[in-house]
Amino acid sequence: xxxxxxxxxxxxxxxxxxxxxxxxxxxxxxxxxxxxxxxxxxxxxxxxxxxxxxxxxxxxxxxxxxxxxxxxxxxxxxxxxxxxxxxxxxxxxxxxxxxxxxxxxxxxxxxxxxxxxxxxxxxxxxxxxxxxxxxxxxxxxxxxxxxxxxxxxxxxxxxxxxxxxxxxxxxxxxxxxxxxxxxxxxxxxxxxxxxxxxxxxxxxxxxxxxxxxxxxxxxxxxxxxxxxxxxxxxxxxxxxxxxxxxxxxxxxxxxxxxxxxxxxxxxxxxxxxxxxxxxxxxxxxxxxxxxxxxxxxxxxxxxxxxxxxxxxxxxxxxxxxxxxxxxxxxxxxxxxxxxxxxxxxxxxxxxxxxxxxxxxxxxxxxxxxxxxxxxxxxxxxxxxxxxxxxxxxxxxxxxxxxxxxxxxxxxxxxxxxxxxxxxxxxxxxxxxxxxxxxxxxxxxxxxxxxxxxxxxxxxxxxxxxxx
Numbered sequence: 001x002x003x004x005x006x007x008x009x010x011x012x013x014x015x016x017x018x019x020x021x022x023x024x025x026x027x028x029x030x031x032x033x034x035x036x037x038x039x040x041x042x043x044x045x046x047x048x049x050x051x052x053x054x055x056x057x058x059x060x061x062x063x064x065x066x067x068x069x070x071x072x073x074x075x076x077x078x079x080x081x082x083x084x085x086x087x088x089x090x091x092x093x094x095x096x097x098x099x100x101x102x103x104x105x106x107x108x109x110x111x112x113x114x115x116x117x118x119x120x121x122x123x124x125x126x127x128x129x130x131x132x133x134x135x136x137x138x139x140x141x142x143x144x145x146x147x148x149x150x151x152x153x154x155x156x157x158x159x160x161x162x163x164x165x166x167x168x169x170x171x172x173x174x175x176x177x178x179x180x181x182x183x184x185x186x187x188x189x190x191x192x193x194x195x196x197x198x199x200x201x202x203x204x205x206x207x208x209x210x211x212x213x214x215x216x217x218x219x220x221x222x223x224x225x226x227x228x229x230x231x232x233x234x235x236x237x238x239x240x241x242x243x244x245x246x247x248x249x250x251x252x253x254x255x256x257x258x259x260x261x262x263x264x265x266x267x268x269x270x271x272x273x274x275x276x277x278x279x280x281x282x283x284x285x286x287x288x289x290x291x292x293x294x295x296x297x298x299x300x301x302x303x304x305x306x307x308x309x310x311x312x313x314x315x316x317x318x319x320x321x322x323x324x325x326x327x328x329x330x331x332x333x334x335x336x337x338x339x340x341x342x343x344x345x346x347x348x349x350x351x352x353x354x355x356x357x358x359x360x361x362x363x364x365x366x367x368x369x370x371x372x373x374x375x376x377x378x379x380x381x382x383x384x385x386x387x388x389x390x391x392x393x394x395x396x397x398x399x400x401x402x403x404x405x406x407x408x409x410x411x412x413x414x415x416x417x418x419x420x421x422x423x424x425x426x427x428x429x430x431x432x433x434x435x436x437x438x439x440x441x442x443x444x445x446x447x448x449x450x451x452x453x454x455x456x457x458x459x460x461x462x463x464x465x466x467x
Contacts, residue, residue, distance in 0.1 A: 027413040028422075029195050036188035038443060041393060043181045044386045050178040051386070053162035054230075055379035058364045058372045060155040068152050071143060076108045077135025083112070083304075084286045089137035090114035090130040091280075099280035099306055100127055103150070103319070104290065105134040106301035114280075115145060126156075149321065149365060172239045173435065179234035180241065180436040186220065186227040193217040209395040216388040223381040230378065233362035236355055240434050254351035259329040259343045261305075263313045280306045282314075283334025289314045292337055296330050307334050313341075321365045325356065 164171030293316035317329035327345035430437020
């Protein structure tokens with residue numbers, strides 16, 4: 001019995017499938033890996049401080065309500081007294097300084113705040129807030145206050161710790177450095193995570209460095225959008241990048257307008273109502289001024305600023321920063337009680353509104369408790385990512401070596417048509433974000449120097465794969 005011979009098709013080995021062509025962007029991955037690694041190692045301490053203090057700040061709003069409950073709340077009475085009587089009671093208890101602003105009780109159980117400037121013992125730029133029962137004119141206490149959100153001592157201390165580590169203007173550099181690099185590190189992490197093979201992204205069933213990397217990458221991907229937001233909004237009021245952003249907005253006609261405080265009603269479009277306040281009972285008085293503001297539709301909460309001098313008007317502005325924002329403002333002539341200027345938040349330029357909402361969302365005000373919880377979760381994620389990042393550095397070690405670094409030379413693998421535009425873009429970005437550009441330039445200089453030293457000693461590692 002014969003058997004038909006096997007065909008060549010049955011026995012011949014199938015040719016191997018050709019490897020998929022590499023993307024021309026593939027050489028960027030080792031460069032991004034090196035930047036992500038070193039930026040994470042060197043900038044992470046600043047980010048860790050920002051995350052911890054930011055976590056504390058997000059919780060300080062609720063803590064403030066508990067700690068200062070006696071000053072902030074009162075039993076609900078039958079009828080609130082005229083605002084002029086409440087201010088008079090505050091001045092009787094605290095005749096020092098001058099009245100800089102008054103915030104009438106915005107809710108049935110809330111006190112009225114009378115802010116005094118120039119009070120001995122109160123820090124410059126801060127005010128003494130006197131809390132008055134709106135039903136009985138009883139003074140329930142006084143506390144130092146800071147900022148447009150009316151932060152009291154606990155929140156003020158945490159706020160300044162988060163912003164500048166209580167080091168003044170020089171301390172603001174740390175927070176701007178963290179904000180300048182947070183988005184860079186997040187973007188690099190996203191590129192690295194999605195450029196990895198799917199099998200290498202798993203967390204379940206793996207141990208050691210693979211598991212740490214999986215946790216670090218997974219949480220980083222989920223939190224990346226929040227980090228981008230925190231970075232962008234944090235830069236809007238930073239020392240250097242913030243000034244550049246303000247100049248750009250002004251040049252585009254997108255600056256935040258403010259009501260003119262000139263008593264003659266001349267509207268400057270972007271005038272300022274800042275300055276030393278005068279007598280709170282000047283001219284027609286606070287009661288008629290508040291009534292005129294109410295007639296223009298300014299509901300609670302509002303702040304009344306007395307005239308700065310004889311040629312200035314009262315300025316009444318809404319101070320609700322939660323959603324929906326209420327930021328309308330009016331100027332009122334102290335002699336006649338007539339409204340001389342009105343600025344509506346609805347008429348603010350688009351970038352001015354976005355800046356306002358971005359800052360309020362960043363600080364946990366815009367959506368109240370839900371906003372604050374979201375910020376705390378983001379802060380916790382950032383803390384975990386930093387811990388996992390350093391753990392991966394430790395796990396990269398060999399034997400007794402701690403933190404085996406990423407090899408040099410990744411930039412040499414990038415094609416010139418990609419590398420040159422990339423360097424140009426980084427240079428422009430570094431100009432507008434100096435605390436991104438300067439540290440990056442310093443890192444490159446040190447890295448090149450160390451590379452040359454290694455080369456002269458015969459241990460150059462350029463061109464090695466990035467592991």
